[in-house]
Amino acid sequence: MAKTLVIQPVTRIEGHAKVTIQLNDAGNVDTARVNVIELRGFERFCMGRPVEDMPRITPRICGVCPWSHHLASAKACDAVFGVTPPPAGAKLRELCNSIAYMEEHILHFYFLAGADFLLGPDAPYSVRNVIGVLQAAPDVAQRVVKVRHMCAKMLETLAGKAIHPQAAVPGGFSKPLTKDERDKVRKQADEALELAKFSIAFAKENVFPKYLEVVKTLGVINTGFIGTVKDDGALNLYDGKLRLMTPAGTYQDFTYDKYTDYIAEHIESWSYLKFPYAKQWGEGFSMDTDGPKGVYRANTLARINVCDYIDTPLANAELEEFRKNFGRPAQLTLLYHWARLIELLYNAENTIRLLDDPEITSTETRVKVTPRAARGVGCTEAPRGTLIHDYETDADGLVTNVNLIVGTTHNNAPINMSVTQAAKSLIKDGQYDQGVLNTVEMSIRAYDPCLSCATHRLDGKLSVKLEIVDADGKVLDTLAN
Amino acid sequence: MSALEQSPGEIGPSDLPDFCSKPTLVLGVGNTLFGDDGFGCAVIEYAESHCSIPEDVCLLDVGTGVRKLLFTLCLSPIRPQQLIIIDAIDVGRAPGEIFEIDPAELPVAKLDDFSLHQLPTSNMLRELQDTCGVKVRILACQTNPLPEEICEGLSAAVRDAVPRAADWLIGHYFPAARSA
Numbered sequence: 001m002a003k004t005l006v007i008q009p010v011t012r013i014e015g016h017a018k019v020t021i022q023l024n025d026a027g028n029v030d031t032a033r034v035n036v037i038e039l040r041g042f043e044r045f046c047m048g049r050p051v052e053d054m055p056r057i058t059p060r061i062c063g064v065c066p067w068s069h070h071l072a073s074a075k076a077c078d079a080v081f082g083v084t085p086p087p088a089g090a091k092l093r094e095l096c097n098s099i100a101y102m103e104e105h106i107l108h109f110y111f112l113a114g115a116d117f118l119l120g121p122d123a124p125y126s127v128r129n130v131i132g133v134l135q136a137a138p139d140v141a142q143r144v145v146k147v148r149h150m151c152a153k154m155l156e157t158l159a160g161k162a163i164h165p166q167a168a169v170p171g172g173f174s175k176p177l178t179k180d181e182r183d184k185v186r187k188q189a190d191e192a193l194e195l196a197k198f199s200i201a202f203a204k205e206n207v208f209p210k211y212l213e214v215v216k217t218l219g220v221i222n223t224g225f226i227g228t229v230k231d232d233g234a235l236n237l238y239d240g241k242l243r244l245m246t247p248a249g250t251y252q253d254f255t256y257d258k259y260t261d262y263i264a265e266h267i268e269s270w271s272y273l274k275f276p277y278a279k280q281w282g283e284g285f286s287m288d289t290d291g292p293k294g295v296y297r298a299n300t301l302a303r304i305n306v307c308d309y310i311d312t313p314l315a316n317a318e319l320e321e322f323r324k325n326f327g328r329p330a331q332l333t334l335l336y337h338w339a340r341l342i343e344l345l346y347n348a349e350n351t352i353r354l355l356d357d358p359e360i361t362s363t364e365t366r367v368k369v370t371p372r373a374a375r376g377v378g379c380t381e382a383p384r385g386t387l388i389h390d391y392e393t394d395a396d397g398l399v400t401n402v403n404l405i406v407g408t409t410h411n412n413a414p415i416n417m418s419v420t421q422a423a424k425s426l427i428k429d430g431q432y433d434q435g436v437l438n439t440v441e442m443s444i445r446a447y448d449p450c451l452s453c454a455t456h457r458l459d460g461k462l463s464v465k466l467e468i469v470d471a472d473g474k475v476l477d478t479l480a481n
Numbered sequence: 482m483s484a485l486e487q488s489p490g491e492i493g494p495s496d497l498p499d500f501c502s503k504p505t506l507v508l509g510v511g512n513t514l515f516g517d518d519g520f521g522c523a524v525i526e527y528a529e530s531h532c533s534i535p536e537d538v539c540l541l542d543v544g545t546g547v548r549k550l551l552f553t554l555c556l557s558p559i560r561p562q563q564l565i566i567i568d569a570i571d572v573g574r575a576p577g578e579i580f581e582i583d584p585a586e587l588p589v590a591k592l593d594d595f596s597l598h599q600l601p602t603s604n605m606l607r608e609l610q611d612t613c614g615v616k617v618r619i620l621a622c623q624t625n626p627l628p629e630e631i632c633e634g635l636s637a638a639v640r641d642a643v644p645r646a647a648d649w650l651i652g653h654y655f656p657a658a659r660s661a
Contacts, residue, residue, distance in 0.1 A: 041630025045514065060514055060544055107552070145492065145556040152498045152553060163546045188496070 019440065021423050027430025032420040033270060034412075034444065043402045051080050051376075051393045052170050052369070058389070059164050067100035067155075068382030068407075069389075070165045071238065076389040077170035079257070079376030080397075081369035088362035089172025094238040095354045096158055096167070097380065098347040101237060102192055103151035104383040105344040108448050109199065110144045113337055117207045140202065147195040150188045157181050172366025179361050189351045196348035200318060200341040208338060217425060219333035219418030219443030221289055222247050224278055224296035225305045226410060228381045229253070233308030235315075235346060237381040243306040244278055244296065249329050251306060252280065256379040259388055263405075266294075266413075275413045276405060287413050289421050298385030298410035299447055300339035305329035310342075312349035318342045333418050336446040371397025382407040384448050408449040418443040492558050501554065503539035505654055506561040510547045510568040514631045517576075517624035517639040520646075521567040528647045532658035551605040555613065563616040564609060565654065567646060569639075574623040577638030579646050582619040584610050620646055 024030040042061065046054065055073040059066035071093055078085060085093070159167035160175060167175050208215065224247050230240045244262055245251040254262055264279035277285040277294030286293035296302070305328060310316040319342055326335060354360055371393070378389045385407025392401035422443040426432075494502050509525030511518045525542040534540055539561075543550050547566075554560055574580070584606040610617040625636040635643070651658055 045631040060512065062545060066546060146496060149492065149498065149553060149557065150496050153496060156498055163541065163543055
C-alpha cells in the first residue's frame, strides 16, 4: 500500500517546513516535497511608505538575517536616490556584514548542522542539540561561544543596535567609527580570526574525513550556481556583480538591476514559495533529479564555486585546496558546510582588513539624498544566499512597487531535489527509522535555509512529528520528537 | 603550536553583549508586522517611554530575533539573575487577558521541541531556569486571531493590555520608577 511520510517541521533550521515523502506500493520513494510557510503581503504593506523607511522595516521580516535585509535595503535606496555612499560609509556597511556573517556561520556550523556531525545523525533526539554539542566537545564549545559572543559585541560597538539594526541609511552609514572603538574591535577581530583558522582545521581533521562517504552520497544533485563577485572575479559578499554559472562551469555576469533578464520564477501548486530558475539558459524548468533544467543554487557552495579567487590569503589557500579535492564547480551538497568554513575564514580576514584601513574612521560616512521617481535594486550575499531588494518610487520618494528575492528562495528547487535524492537513497522497501529521517533532514540543513519567520506566538502550535499516511489518507503510524 | 592545541581563552564581561551582564533582563518578543503578535514589543516601547529604567535592568524589544539572544544566554558564562519574557499567546482565553506562565507550564505542543525556529524556544527557557540558574518568568497576553498577511497594529483588546502589562512589569521589577 502506498504511504506518505511527513516530517514537520524540519528541526534546527530557521523557519517552518514540512517534508512529505510519498512512498509507492513497493515502499520506495515516489516523490519528496518540502513545503514552507512564506511571508505574505509584504509588498502590499510597503506601498506608499517613504522609501527611506525600508532599511528600518525590512530587518523586522526576519530575526535571523536582519543585517542582510538591512544592507540590501539600504543599497536599493542608494540606487533609488541615485547616490553613492562615501568610502567610509560603504566600508562600515561591509564590516558589519562580515561580522554578522561570522556570527551566523559559527552558529550554523557548530550548533545547527554541528549536532549532526559531532553527535551523529542516529544520536537520540534529546541530545542532538546545542547542549549535546557542549557536552560532547566542551573545549571546542567554549572557544566557539566566546567568539560568537564577541561578534555580537562588535556589532553593538559598530552599530549601537544589533537586533534591529538602523545604522545603514540611504546614502551611507549613520554612525562613524571612532579610533577608540576601532582599536577595541580590532583586538576582538584577531580572536575571531584564530577561531576561524581553528574551525576549518578542526573540521578537516575531525569532521569531514569521518563523514566523507556521507558527503559523497547524501543529497547530491547537479545544478548551476549564483553568487556575487567583484569586477576581477574575486569573492565578495557585500557588493559587486552577479555571476550565474551553469552546471558545466561556464558563466555570465550581470549587474543587479538586470536580474529579471536572467532569472524567472516558476510556481508549483503545492508550494507557496516560488522556484526561481535560470531563464537565460533557455531550457525551461524541471526538478528531475536525473536531468534538472534551469536549476541553480545559492549560498556558500555557490559563492565558492562562482568566484575566480578569494582576495584574502588564508581563505584563498583553503579555496585552492578545496578545488583540488572537489573541482569547480563542486556539486556535493554537504560541501556547503566546508564552503561555509572557507567563508568564515574570509570574513575574519576581511574584518581585519577593513579595520586596518585608515579610511574606516573617517567621519564622512553618508551623503544627502533627495526623493525622486526611480527604480533601485540592492543586492547583498546573505549567509543563506543572494538577497535582492527591488524598489520603485514616485516623485515624492514613496514606494510604488517592491519585489524581494531572498536567499533561501533561490534554493527552493535544489532543496526539493536534494531531499528527493536523499530519500530515494535511504528509504528502501518501506524501511525507515528516526536516524534515516534525520539524515534526510541533514540534506536540507546543508543549505542553512531560512524559511520565513512569519509569526512568533509563544505557543507555536508546531511540534516535530512524522506521520505515515496511506494513499487514502489514513494515518498508519506517528513518530514524534 | 597548531590551532587545535591552543586552549580557549576566558570569557570576560567585555567580550559579552551588555544584556548578558544585567541582573534583570526583560525581552519583548513578537513580530510587529503581524497584528497582535507585536504585543511584547509594544510593552517594551510603552515602559521605556513612561518610566526611567534602572541601571540594573535591561529592556529589549527583540522582535523576531529572540532565538539568537536566548541561544547566546544559554551558552554565556555570565547571565542575568532573572529573565522576563513578554509575549503573545493563543490558549483560548479572552483577547487582551494577561497572565503569567511558568516555563514548565508551556503548552504541550511546545514541549521537547528543541529548535531555533520556535520562539521563544521553550527548551531554552527551561534550560536557562533549570540548569543555568536564571529565574525565568513569562507574561503572556491572549491575542485575537493573527492576520495571515502582514498587517501592523494591535487589536483594541490587546492594545488596552499594553499599559496593564507595563504596570505589572514595573510593579514587580522596578517600582521606584513608577513615579519617575
